[in-house]
Amino acid sequence: MASSAVPTAQPYVVEDCRGVLQLLSDGTVVRSGALPFPVGNGADHEDGRVEWKDAVYDAGRCLGLRMYKPTRNGGEDGKKLPVLVYFHGGGFCIGSFAWPNFHAGCLRLAAEIPAVVLSFDYRLAPEHRLPAAHEDAGAALLWLRDQLASDPWLAGAADPHRVFVSGESAGGNIAHHLALRFGTAGLDPVRIAGYILLMPAFLSEQPTQSELDTPATAFLTREASDRYTRLFLPAGANKDHPLVNPFASDAPSLDKLDVGRMLVVAAEGDMLRDKNVEYAERLRAARGDEVELLVFAGEEHAFFALKPTSEVVGELVQIIRRFLATEAAN
Template identity: 45%
Template sequence: MAGDTPPHVVEDVPGVLQLLSDGSVVRGDESVLWPKDPLPDVPGVKWKDVLYHAAHALSVRVYRPESSSSVTGSSKLPVLVFFHGGGYCIGSYTQPHSHTYCLRVAAELPAVVLSVQYRLAPEHRLPAAIEDGKAFLLWLRGQAELGAGGTADRWLAESADFARTFMSGSSAGANLAHHVTVHAASTQTQLAAHPLRVAGYVLISAFFGGADRTAAEVNPPLDVTLTVDGSDMLWRLSLPVGASRDHPVANPFGPESPSLTPMDLPPVLVVAPESDVLLDHVLGYAARLREMGKAVEVAEFPGERHGFSGLQPFGEAANKLMRILRRFVYAGSARPTGL
């Protein structure tokens, strides 16, 4: 109609993502967000993409070291599931820095690494990504069952020790890893004899939120990679329309969030960079779990910023993280219990 006004921009991640007033989404080139320095090669790791959800055309990138002997001498390797970051709105399992991080983890732990694709908002608002994470867990459980008979994906059947599975992620991927681990805890009692066991989980720069501002949000550190305004916008773009930052996906301790006290959660490694507006949310998460008697390890990184492990996958902080991750995974591998 002649009187209609054209759609206008409602939310804008400059050059990367725009939400228009009619609900349509315009996406640009996400490479503008990432450092331009070339990434070194990581030799000795093979990788391939495998479809895990046909209906949504979602894949997982499987990384396997060419030498499949673990530090314990076993021919089978622990499994590290990795969910990429991006505020549930951007990012990809194929993004070069995420890809390089997974190559390093596979080579240096060593481990079978599974980097998971999931649907993004605002085209697919939460809990779509959470549902994808649950679907991936169901697929992985199926692979573990098939592996017992040697009919799983060949790489997984040959190299994966499903009883030593770890969930992990960075930023929004860490938030997703939390929710998938909680889901695993809520269903594991019916699967006590299942060959897949979640032995631990790792949250790097976890993307948590809350309606109330924290001290780090009121007085943010200098030169942050994620601003308070940016964090708020990503939640507006990803949460159900009209939801607050106390939504259970954003705030695991919000007024409508299920209690974690009765959950038999496995040990968690919480990675907390100091120069991050989300620092208090991350440390608060660890503190609340400790109060509940859960096994929590916190690794603080002074001076590091949100998403440092992906932004500088060969930096000194990333090297330190690899050492901590290796110890956590192989200590967890030796524990007799998990989910």
């Protein structure tokens, strides 16, 4: 007798993030160990100038970090080094401190500034939608506050009064929200001396001109950006949610944001350029010369992560070095 059973439909891919993450029609999330882009020659950048080790800051959520410090503790004058906290990009959906490109960039920051660098992971969407990443980042800074006083590996090299919070793309968005939460004094007795936002992920329902001008060949396209937002925003939210639009009607005011000094880096060929520039200009209107904006000509979104051993990233590292040194002089 012939079977009358109806074949069960197989799950299919409904969202794909660079082949690293796929969301299936039945809600299953599939993650790949493959990297979405190459790093290039010399990515290891391991020349003996920096030592590093991994640690865990939230065992319950299996969240870790990688810590870097120059093998020669202290700066040229023998003083302790600034601390640079770094949150990677990846649309809040992909990425890890262990990816070779993020590792190479942090090695370079530690060696060439020089600085103690801490690169933190955080929970990823769509399994953990925002504000999960922001909550984890806040926990990371609180963990760091305690470790700077208790961990000999850090305490011998790190200056707790010169902590800078940075991130690229999604990580830059995270740095903004940490500025809202902690400002400069919220980690007492640790002092956050400033914030460095690299091409921060700020969006809105109304597209900017730089979004409209973005070609389909760009590293970050409007289509890709929309895919990420569908995966990371809280259920029912759109791009005018204050977690992603700092100018939303219900977003905290930037006028009284206590950030110390801030460096905002934008890329000329980035769809996020106009939002990044507007953010810096609004802050500068309130805080004057404490806010610095740099737009890298000819570069695309996330160029720090995409080509960490390049000359242009070397230029960016030197700009960050001067930014930290200027703060110390003040």
